[in-house]
Amino acid sequence: MSESPRRNLPPLTLHVPEPQFRPGDEADFVSVEVLAAGVTPRPDSAADAGTMRELAYGLVRVLDDDAIAVGPWDPKLAPDVLRRMLRSMALTRAFDERMFRAQRQGKTSFYMKSTGEEAVAVAATFALDRDDMCFPSYRQQGILIARDWPVVDMMNQIYSNRADRLKGRQLPVMYSTKQGAFFSISGNLATQYPQAVGWAMASAAKGDTRIAATWCGEGSTAEGDFHSACMFATVYRAPVIMNVVNNQWAISSFAGFSGGEATTFAARAVGYGIAGLRVDGNDPLAVYAATAWAAERARTNKGPTLIEHFTYRAEGHSTSDDPSAYRSADEATKWPLGDPIARLKTHLIGLGEWDEARHAAQDVELAEMVKAAQKEAEKNGILGHGLHQPFDTMFEDVFEEMPWHLVEQRDQMRAERAAAGI
Amino acid sequence: MSESPRRNLPPLTLHVPEPQFRPGDEADFVSVEVLAAGVTPRPDSAADAGTMRELAYGLVRVLDDDAIAVGPWDPKLAPDVLRRMLRSMALTRAFDERMFRAQRQGKTSFYMKSTGEEAVAVAATFALDRDDMCFPSYRQQGILIARDWPVVDMMNQIYSNRADRLKGRQLPVMYSTKQGAFFSISGNLATQYPQAVGWAMASAAKGDTRIAATWCGEGSTAEGDFHSACMFATVYRAPVIMNVVNNQWAISSFAGFSGGEATTFAARAVGYGIAGLRVDGNDPLAVYAATAWAAERARTNKGPTLIEHFTYRAEGHSTSDDPSAYRSADEATKWPLGDPIARLKTHLIGLGEWDEARHAAQDVELAEMVKAAQKEAEKNGILGHGLHQPFDTMFEDVFEEMPWHLVEQRDQMRAERAAAGI
Amino acid sequence: MARMSMIEAINSAMDVCLARDPDVTILGEDIGFFGGVFRATAGLQAKHGKTRVFDTPINEGGIIGVAVGMAAYGLRPVPEIQFADYIYPGLDQLVSEAARLRYRSAGEFVMPITVRSPFGGGIFGGQTHSQSPEAMFTHVAGLKTVIPSNPYDAKGLLISAIEDNDPVIFFEPKRIYNGPFDGHYDRPVQPWSKVETPEVPTGHYTVPLGKAAIVREGSDVTVLAYGTMVHVARATVEEKGIDAEVIDLRTLLPLDIVTIEASVKKTGRCVIVHEATRTSGFGAELAALVQERCFYHLEAPVTRVTGFDTPYPHSLEWAYFPGPIRIGTALDQVLKG
Amino acid sequence: MARMSMIEAINSAMDVCLARDPDVTILGEDIGFFGGVFRATAGLQAKHGKTRVFDTPINEGGIIGVAVGMAAYGLRPVPEIQFADYIYPGLDQLVSEAARLRYRSAGEFVMPITVRSPFGGGIFGGQTHSQSPEAMFTHVAGLKTVIPSNPYDAKGLLISAIEDNDPVIFFEPKRIYNGPFDGHYDRPVQPWSKVETPEVPTGHYTVPLGKAAIVREGSDVTVLAYGTMVHVARATVEEKGIDAEVIDLRTLLPLDIVTIEASVKKTGRCVIVHEATRTSGFGAELAALVQERCFYHLEAPVTRVTGFDTPYPHSLEWAYFPGPIRIGTALDQVLKG
Numbered sequence A, B: 001m002s003e004s005p006r007r008n009l010p011p012l013t014l015h016v017p018e019p020q021f022r023p024g025d026e027a028d029f030v031s032v033e034v035l036a037a038g039v040t041p042r043p044d045s046a047a048d049a050g051t052m053r054e055l056a057y058g059l060v061r062v063l064d065d066d067a068i069a070v071g072p073w074d075p076k077l078a079p080d081v082l083r084r085m086l087r088s089m090a091l092t093r094a095f096d097e098r099m100f101r102a103q104r105q106g107k108t109s110f111y112m113k114s115t116g117e118e119a120v121a122v123a124a125t126f127a128l129d130r131d132d133m134c135f136p137s138y139r140q141q142g143i144l145i146a147r148d149w150p151v152v153d154m155m156n157q158i159y160s161n162r163a164d165r166l167k168g169r170q171l172p173v174m175y176s177t178k179q180g181a182f183f184s185i186s187g188n189l190a191t192q193y194p195q196a197v198g199w200a201m202a203s204a205a206k207g208d209t210r211i212a213a214t215w216c217g218e219g220s221t222a223e224g225d226f227h228s229a230c231m232f233a234t235v236y237r238a239p240v241i242m243n244v245v246n247n248q249w250a251i252s253s254f255a256g257f258s259g260g261e262a263t264t265f266a267a268r269a270v271g272y273g274i275a276g277l278r279v280d281g282n283d284p285l286a287v288y289a290a291t292a293w294a295a296e297r298a299r300t301n302k303g304p305t306l307i308e309h310f311t312y313r314a315e316g317h318s319t320s321d322d323p324s325a326y327r328s329a330d331e332a333t334k335w336p337l338g339d340p341i342a343r344l345k346t347h348l349i350g351l352g353e354w355d356e357a358r359h360a361a362q363d364v365e366l367a368e369m370v371k372a373a374q375k376e377a378e379k380n381g382i383l384g385h386g387l388h389q390p391f392d393t394m395f396e397d398v399f400e401e402m403p404w405h406l407v408e409q410r411d412q413m414r415a416e417r418a419a420a421g422i
Numbered sequence C, D: 001m002a003r004m005s006m007i008e009a010i011n012s013a014m015d016v017c018l019a020r021d022p023d024v025t026i027l028g029e030d031i032g033f034f035g036g037v038f039r040a041t042a043g044l045q046a047k048h049g050k051t052r053v054f055d056t057p058i059n060e061g062g063i064i065g066v067a068v069g070m071a072a073y074g075l076r077p078v079p080e081i082q083f084a085d086y087i088y089p090g091l092d093q094l095v096s097e098a099a100r101l102r103y104r105s106a107g108e109f110v111m112p113i114t115v116r117s118p119f120g121g122g123i124f125g126g127q128t129h130s131q132s133p134e135a136m137f138t139h140v141a142g143l144k145t146v147i148p149s150n151p152y153d154a155k156g157l158l159i160s161a162i163e164d165n166d167p168v169i170f171f172e173p174k175r176i177y178n179g180p181f182d183g184h185y186d187r188p189v190q191p192w193s194k195v196e197t198p199e200v201p202t203g204h205y206t207v208p209l210g211k212a213a214i215v216r217e218g219s220d221v222t223v224l225a226y227g228t229m230v231h232v233a234r235a236t237v238e239e240k241g242i243d244a245e246v247i248d249l250r251t252l253l254p255l256d257i258v259t260i261e262a263s264v265k266k267t268g269r270c271v272i273v274h275e276a277t278r279t280s281g282f283g284a285e286l287a288a289l290v291q292e293r294c295f296y297h298l299e300a301p302v303t304r305v306t307g308f309d310t311p312y313p314h315s316l317e318w319a320y321f322p323g324p325i326r327i328g329t330a331l332d333q334v335l336k337g
C-alpha cells in the first residue's frame, strides 16, 4: 500500500441533496431537460436490451406541444379508444376529488390522490390485456377505473363499511381484487415488485400467455425489494413490466434522495441488462405505446422491461400530508409536461373527435356519477359509525381453519362484550 | 384496455440459466470475450460518471499476453513495490494452502481459500492508504497480508484458541482488526456493503481524508444490501470503492444466477450513475491502477466507484464444498486470464527485476515462514482441544455492562459445571 | 422546565444530544427539512446542519446498514424508521450486525446506535401503521429495547439511549405523542399540556435504562405495562377502584426484574398488558419470568391482556385494542383466582 | 418402507409432492443441479425439470418475494433458505406479505408457501450457521411454524406443510440430518439407519400439523422440546432414570395445547428445552401458557433450559448448548420443587 503520508488533499465533504425549490420559492423548471416529442427512437420490441441502452436517457413522447401525435411511438389508436381513455382518466380525477373530500368530512381515515398521474395507470392498463396481472402501489386507482371496476366497490373499501369485500381490514385505498387481476396493495413499499416478478415467472413456467405489470414510486426504487425484482426478472427473463412512477416527490423527499441527481430511473434497467424506457408520464399516448411495446416484448419471451414514467405529483402525498411545508406551491402548475387529461383532451379536439362542450358535459356526468356512487356506498356505512363488519370477522382468514387459540380469543371477545353489554 | 381475445402467441417459457460446462465436460472459454491489454481508455479520475459508461463494458488490463505493461492504465510502479506485491500474493497463497490442510487435519472447523484471486485483495490494498477502512468479504485475507498483519494472529483466529483476539467467538476466517482498518467479517453476505458506505459518509461528514473500500462476490451482488449500498453511495457521493469480485461462481451457482448472462457486473454502476470499471482481476497492475483511480476520485469528492474484478475461483468455495460435483474440473486451468502470481512474476522477470531462482527461494521461504507461524499458533491451541478461552468470556461483550440476566446465566453455568465436576 | 408534549420532548432530547456531542447524527426518511412525518425532528436540520440531520433514501436496511458503518467510524447515529411496521427490511442489519458487533469483534467495534420508531395502534392506521413488534427485538442478544410512556421519560430515556454505547431500539407509542390515552376512544383527548405530569427540563437529564417506574402503588395485584398501555391500565384500575400496583416497565431489555419481583411477591397477583399480538409477545417472557421467580407467592395465574393474534384490523380497531373492558375483565378474574 | 436419514426423508417428501401436484415448485440457493448444500434437493431437478426445481440469486427477500407472487398465480412454492441465520432479509416478505395476504384480501389471495430452512447448532458452525430464530415466527399471525425431530415426522410433516393452504416455516434441525444426537458431543454419532425409529414409507403420507407426539410417557415431570432437543432431553431423562413424559411439539404454531395441558396436569411439573436464546424464546410462550392453564396443578415453577442470551459462540459451542448437564440440573431442581 502507499506508505506516503496522507497527501495534502482537501477534506472530504458529505453531499446532501437539496431540491431546487422550497416553500416561498418561485418554481422554474428550465433545468429539466425535456426532449421533443417524436425524437426518441423506437427499436423493435424483440431487440436485445444491450442494443438500446440509450433509451434510458431519452424520453418517449408522442404528443407534441400542440398535442399532435408525432414520431415512431405513435400508437395510432382509434378515436373511440382515446375517448375511453380520456373518460377513465377524468373519472379517476373526479373520484379522487370526491374521496379526498369524504376524508376531510371525517367519513374515513385516509385517502391518496393520483392527480396529475392518471395516465400512468390508465393508459398503461389500456395497453394490457384484461387478465394481465397488476401489482400496483397505492397510487394506481386508475387501473381499476380503466378496467371498469365499480367505483361503489372501491368506496366501500375506503369506508371500511359492511359491504367492503376486504371486511374493513385494510387502510383505505389498499384495494384488492383477484377478479380484477389487481393484487392486494401493501402498505410496505415495493413489496409488490418481486411479487409481480414471481407471478410472471409462474406464468412463464406454466406456459401461460398472461404477463404481469407492477408499479412503484421513484422513492420506492430505493428499497431492497426493487433490486430483488430486477435481479429475478433479469435472471429468469420474466414476462413483467416494471413501472417506476417518477413523480418527483416521495412524501417530502425529492427524487434526489432516491438517486435522481446522478442519472435517470430508467437507467436502473441498464444496470441489470434489462430493457429500459423513459417516458413522458403525462402523455397518455406515450405511456400506452411504451406499455404495448413492453407487453409485446414480454409475451414473446424477450423478458422484462422497466419503464420510468416522468411525471409530477400534483397534490399532497396523502390526506395526512401538507406539501406546502416542503415544496414550492407553484411547482405543479409550472410542471413542463403539462396535465395528462388536458393534453389528451386537446389531442382529441385537434383530431376533431372531441370538443369543449362534450368535455364539460362529461365532467359533470362523471361528478354526478361519483356522487351517486358515494351515496350508494354510504348506505353501507362510513368508517367508525357502526356499520362495520361483524366483530367475529376479525378472527377469520388468519388461517384457512381457525386454530384453537383464535377460537378462544374470539370466544373471549364475545363473552367480554356480552358481559359489558356492548 | 385491449379487448381482443388472447392473441395467438406462443406460450411463455421460463428461462433458467445453465452454465457452459458441467462435470465431465471439457472447459473451453472461447466465448469469454477478452479485450486486449491497453485498449480500454482511462478517463480523468475527476470526470463525470455519465461520460464514461462504456468503461463498464470494457476491461481494464495492463499486462499483455507476454506480461508486459501497456496502455493508459499502467501505474508505473517501482520494481520494489512490484516485488512486495508479488510477495504478499505468494504469502497469501502459501497461507491458504497451509490452513486448508490444517482444516483437513481436524485442527479447525472451516477454511476458505482465495486461490487465483489474490490480486483482487493484495493489489487493491497496495493502492489504498494504510488507514483507509476495508470492509471485506471472507475471501480477502490478502488485505491483511498486504498490510503485514501477523499471520500468527490470523491463525489464532482460525484455531479459535486462547490467543484468538476474537475470543473464539467467530467462525474461522472471520477476522476483525480495528488497528488493521479491517472490519469484522460477517457471515451474512453483503452486509458489509452499506456499512462501508456509512463509514465513508461519516468520514466525509467529519471532513476526514480517509476513504472506505468494500468487497463482495458477484453472487452477493444479488442481495438487497448491495442495492442499499449503491443507493446511499450515489445519493451522498460517498468516498467509497465498491469491489465486486466476479470469480464466476457462488458456491455451486454460476454467475448467470446473479445476472451475469444479461450484462456485466460493472454495469450495475451505470444504473445508479456511479463510475463503474471492469477490470482484469488476475492482472495485479490493472487492479492497482483501477483502485488508485477510484481512490483519487473518492478523495477529491467525486464520489463512489464500483469495480468489477473479472477473475476465477480456482478452488472450492470452502472446505465444506466439493466443486467437482457441479463444474468442469479443468475450468481453472483453462481460465483465459491466467494466474495473477504467475503473471506478475513473469512481468518482473521481463523487467529484469526478478528471476526463477529468487521466486523459488521465496516460495520456500514463505512456506517455512507459514509453517513456523502455524507451530507458534498451535502452541495456543487448536479448535476443540481444550485450549480455548475461559468459559466466562462467553457472556462478555454482549453489552458494555453485563445485565442481570447474563450475570445469572453465567453464574448458573459456573455452578452447573462445578457441580458436574467439569 | 416546560410543559412538553411527548413529541416535543423527543425532539428536545435529540436537540440536546446534537448540541452536546458532535458525533450524534440523525438520519431517516423525511426527517430533514420537513422534520419528520410526526414532526419529531422539526427544526433540527436548520439548527444543526445538513450533515448531521438528513433525509435518506427509502430503504430501511440501508438506513440501519449505513448507521452501523457510521458507528464503526465513531459516530453516534440516531436513525429513524418512519413506522415500526417498516422495520423488517432493516432487521438483518440490526439483528445480525449492530447487535453482534461488540461480541464479534471482542469489543473493538461498538455500536452506539439508537433506532427510533413510532409504534402501536389506536390511530386508525390500519395494518401497516399500527404494529407493536417489540417482542422480536427483546429476543435479540445485544440489543436494548426501550419504550417510554410520557414526555419526561421519553426525553430522559432517549438521551440515555443515545448516550448508551450499545444499540437501542426506542419505540415511541404514537397514540400518546400528543396526549395520554385512557382507552376510552370515544371521549375527547387531553393534550399533554392539560394533564398532570412532571414538567420536562429543557436541558440535559437522563432517565436510566433498565429501571421501571411504579406509576401507582397498590397491594392487590401487579399490572405490568409499557407505552400507551400504562395509561389505559392505570385508568382502568382507577375506574374500577382496584388497589393495583401499576408498573411502567420503560425498558423491556434489560428488564427491571427487581421492581417486578418485589411487587408481585407483595401482591401475589400479576396482569400483563400489551398491544402486541399475544403469542410469543413480550407478555410471554414476563409471564415466564414472574412465575419462575414468584411461584410460591402467586395466588392466581399470571394473566395476559394483549392484542389478538390477527393482523391489525382497520375498522375493528377498538374491538382489537386491549382496552378498559378487556383489562377490567382480566383483573376481576385474577382477583377472584 | 425404507430406513431413511432425515435428509433423505425431506428429499422424499419434496419428490412425492412434486410428482403429485404440478404446482409444487422448489427454489433456493444452490438447490438445483447441485441439490443443496445439505443435499436436501439432490436429484429433484434432474427428475422434475428445471422450471420446477431451480437455483436462485442470493437474495432471500427475493426468494420469498417471488414465492409470494408464484403463490398468487396459483403455484405451491417451497423456497429454501440455505441457513435460518440468513432468513432476516426475507422476513418482511414473510411477515408483512405471505402471512397477511389471506387476511388482507379476505381470502382471495392465499399463500400455500412452505419455507424450508436448516436451523440450530451443534455443528461448529459459528454465529451464522447455528441460530434458532423460531420464536420470531411464532409471533407472526398467519404463519405456521413446524420443526420435526426424526425422519418419519420430517417427511410426513413436510408433506402436510406443502399441502397446507397457509404459509409454513419449516425449520430442519441440521444437527440431526444424518443421525440423532443425545447431547454427548464426545461420543460417536449413530446414523439414522442404525437407530430404532419408524421406517419411512417411500410414498405419500402425512403427519398432521398441530399435533404433538408423546415420545416417552412418564408421570413425574413433563418435558417440552422440539427438533434436536427431543433427543437430548429424552437421553437425559433416561440416563438419569427420571420418570419424565417427553413431548415432541412438532408444530409450534398452532400448538397442540391439549396434549401439553393433559400431561402437565398429570405430572404437575414442566421443563421446557430449546436451543434458542432464552429471553423471548418460544419457551417463554410455553411457560406462559402452561402456568395460565395448569396453575392449580403445578408443584414447581415451569422451568426453561435454553441457549444463553449471547450470540452463538464458535469455540464454546458445547458450553453454550443446553446439553445433558444443564437439562439434568433443571430436572433435579423441578423435581425437588
Ligand SMILES: Cc1ncc(C[n+]2csc(CCOP(=O)(O)OP(=O)(O)O)c2C)c(N)n1
Pocket: A139, A187, A188, A189, A216, A217, A218, A219, A220, A221, A245, A247, A249, A250, A251, A313, A317, C029, C058, C082, C086
Ligand atoms: C417500507 C416502507 N417504508 C416507508 C414507508 C412510508 N412511506 C409511505 S409512502 C412513502 C413515500 C413513497 O414515495 P414514492 O415511492 O415516490 O411514491 P409516491 O408516493 O410518490 O407515489 C413513504 C416513505 C412505507 N410505506 N413502507
Ligand SMILES: Cc1ncc(C[n+]2csc(CCOP(=O)(O)OP(=O)(O)O)c2C)c(N)n1
Pocket: B139, B187, B188, B189, B216, B217, B218, B219, B220, B221, B245, B247, B249, B250, B251, B313, B317, D029, D058, D082, D086
Ligand atoms: C445472507 C446469506 N445468504 C446465503 C449465504 C450462504 N452463502 C455463503 S457464501 C455463498 C456464495 C457467495 O458467492 P459470491 O458472492 O460469488 O462470493 P465467493 O464465494 O465467490 O467469493 C452463499 C450462498 C450467506 N452466507 N449469507
Ligand SMILES: [Mg+2]
Pocket: A217, A218, A219, A245, A246, A247, A248, A249, A250, A251, A313
Ligand atoms: Mg414519488
Ligand SMILES: [Mg+2]
Pocket: B217, B218, B219, B245, B246, B247, B248, B249, B250, B251, B313
Ligand atoms: Mg463468486
